[in-house]
Amino acid sequence: SEVLLEELDHVGPATAQKLKDAGFTTVEAIAVSSPAELATAAEIGESTAAKIILAARQSADIGGFETGDVVMERRKLVGKLSTGCTEFDEMMGGGIDTQAITELYGEFGSGKTQVAHQLAVNVQLPKEQGGLSGSVIIIDTENTFRPERIKQMVEGLSERYGQEYDPEEFLKHIHVARAYNSNHQILLVDSAMELANELKDSDMPVRLFIVDSLTAHFRAEYIGRGTLADRQQKLNKHLHGLQKCGDLYNASVVVTNQVMSKPDAFFGDPTKPIGGHIVGHTATFRLYLRKSKGDKRIVKLVDSPNLPDGEAIISVTTPGLRD
Template sequence: MADDELETLPGVGPATADKLIDAGYESYQSIAVASPGELSNTADIGSSTASDIINAARDAADIGGFETGETILERRETIGKLSWQIDEVDELLGGGIETQSITEVYGEFGAGKSQVTHQMAVNVQLPPEQGGLRGSCIFIDTEDTFRPERIDDMVRGLDDEILEATLEDRGMEGSIDDEETMEALVGDFLDRIHVAKAFNSNHQILLAEKAKELAGEHEDSEWPVRMVCVDSLTAHFRAEYVGRGELAERQQKLNKHLHDLMRIGDLYNTSILVTNQVAANPDSYFGDPTQPIGGNILGHTSTFRIYLRKSKADKRIVRLVDAPNLADGEGVMRVKGAGLKPE
């Protein structure tokens, strides 16, 4: 959006328009979903002026009113479902990972959380006919877990039918039996994964804002951003805010970070996949004492919560713990060299 278009909003002059655009508020819709305090700090304006700007943007973007359930149902038809390429898990999740939602995957170390993020960074690029969303991926790496070699393994581990359809979809010539063709295909997959390493929680929050800008830049491109992975969401927050005295501040920052991610999903029809660490609950005498980090803030904000549990050898139990429209249940997958596979 050009500066002069923003200047049609009440209280927005050339200087304020420049500040808003520099801060990533490049559309009526992005301003409409902002809070007055957020906009006030960004543009250095009064809170009452910020409220007027937001209300005018809501009118211009035609959002914020009531809708019928039928209208919402029609809009939900635009939501994409990203397949795990594992029938049992896809059935458990009602077709796969949804766009415009936060999907949280938690489990102890070695349960396969990072394997899921790598596999989804591959799967999201597949053609829709093959269970993908034909989009690119943003990967915010907080624990130095991203490995391009793993993407190589997983691309090569896709079924032959999917590989051939992907080659055709991308207009690439050659055979999947040809090493040169496969190297080119792997390189093409890696080119569409935008990776940034977060060094602390503040940097992680900043990267979420940068991810929103990147998603906006690619919105009308051939490869829009259809997935944002954060692996792991809570590692830095857990390390930097220790003890009950800092719990409130940690939860406030985590809450803001989650809503920044949720905004990307809502604005750009993107799926948000986050991994989460766990802790043992010493008060639990029966059942599994494993509890996800993040408390009620994360529990309420995540649309889907998935618990990964180790089983024998490479087998993993995928348990759907919470979802607004699906029953709890479990599925089984295997973590192999070629990626996530059915049992």
Template sequence: MSEIDLEDVPGVGPATADRLREAGYCTVESIATASPVDLAEAAEIGEATAKKMIKGAREIADIGGFKTGTDVLLRRKEVRKLRTFVPEFDDLLGGGVETQAITELYGEFGSGKSQIVHQLAVNCQLPEECGGLGGSCIFIDTENTFRPERIAQMVEGLDVDCEVGTTEEFLSHIHVARAHTSDHQMLLIDTARDLANEQKESGMPIRLFIIDSLTGHFRAEYAGRGTLATRQQKLNRHMHELFKLVDEHNAVALVTNQVMSNPGVFFGDPTKPIGGNIVGHSATFRLYLRKSKAGKRIARLVDSPNLPEGEATFMVEKAGIKPC
């Protein structure tokens, strides 16, 4: 679909196409899956015209119709797995972290969330035959957690049967943006889409989108029950935009999430992820991380559409994420 120009969509002229590209609608699929209100605002056209454009784009992109299970199976064959190189962890996820899906990591501070996203920012740049995705990474940092020094340690600690580039090369393929507010965080998804489209034909297309953490700004800015509906609505839209992005680019989405303690729970673990059902339903895979004895961490697969629940242990070492 990338070979088809926006001008081929009925009702889209050169000027309208330029406005759409500036607003982040660079492919026919992005128009086909847009809402009429958003498209009308972006292209500075009427809502009725936007609906005609969306209908035309859906016909061209073959979106909106039903497909057989066989067609879906063929589409699933495009899915790739990004390995952590911790065998037990990768087995828990059916071979690695999946593309065309959102994987959520939640847990208390120090449970290993940021360590895992740093490790996968390195691993994604390795060739596919070595367990990577042969691409670069976009890192949206909301809590000032990104550390290039940690990337350097993990590059030096790689133990793979393929040629590994220099630390400078790995760092040059990690595109970092610091989000200062929830609105800024949502805006950065649009910027990430532009960057991903620019990198699409390069030797290192974007294959991993990281948000660390997803809910930090939303939690701080929308305090109290009176703002809950607004917060959840914005989070829902944010997650859906992220999913459309990784689905379009066959990439991995990795988000970390904060937790809270439920004082009403007297038996069992009172830890709950922030974001409620909105985040829970939007994430394809949910992993709960917690500390264990002797410096070990435990990852538990809480939710998955096709994998059973289970646990895996790993260590956080200077060289990166390692098996116990």
């Protein structure tokens, strides 16, 4: 039942090609874009762009305004992805929400990548076991994705639930792409959306998007005051692209972010996550991770639209995250 770009009103073959080249490969991507964005991408006027967006919205069934009861219906679909840790889940009101961005920030070694790996495993479990029966897309910017670690965590599941789980099966539902720089990272969100669209009606639709790390490339590439605004603008656009992924596919979006362990003249406060207010305003849930004794980590919920702030203690162990 997939609608092709060419089938939309006001989209001829040439425009369709230009849109695809610019990364607008699906009707959904067009439906949630802005006229200015689309006009630039396809070299068309803004009024034509607006008509195309309207056609895409009608076709993709994505409206502009919605009434509260419709929003309520969609909110009812919000899924909860279990972290595998009781306190952590409780602090999050049952788990990591779908249709939202959850930011994990903390120093190097605080466990951000470990949490990301565990969620990539857990998302594949059925609802009864805290999963979303779905697959995961990981944008790996620091080359820290380790299939061996996934294998250990799947073995940890077998231990936990007393039944056999096949690590190979889990690895097959983890789609990983390395991002080589910030522009590449942004483009990968479009590819992620395409893949999610392909898997939409499969038995393992994409229910989790991970970007680990969201900010590392941006931090490395944009140095100096003059480029700060540019960096923030790109980061902002990137985050909105990710939010779209979460909304369109009723998926959780989890991003990691560093804090500086040493004060840095330009990036300022050592305990503040980088990306500043842009990430802060776009992420729905912000979680601050810090090391404690041994394998213990403290996870602090610092910002949430509907939950009280709180703290949870987790353990990062070889078979995975534990209480």
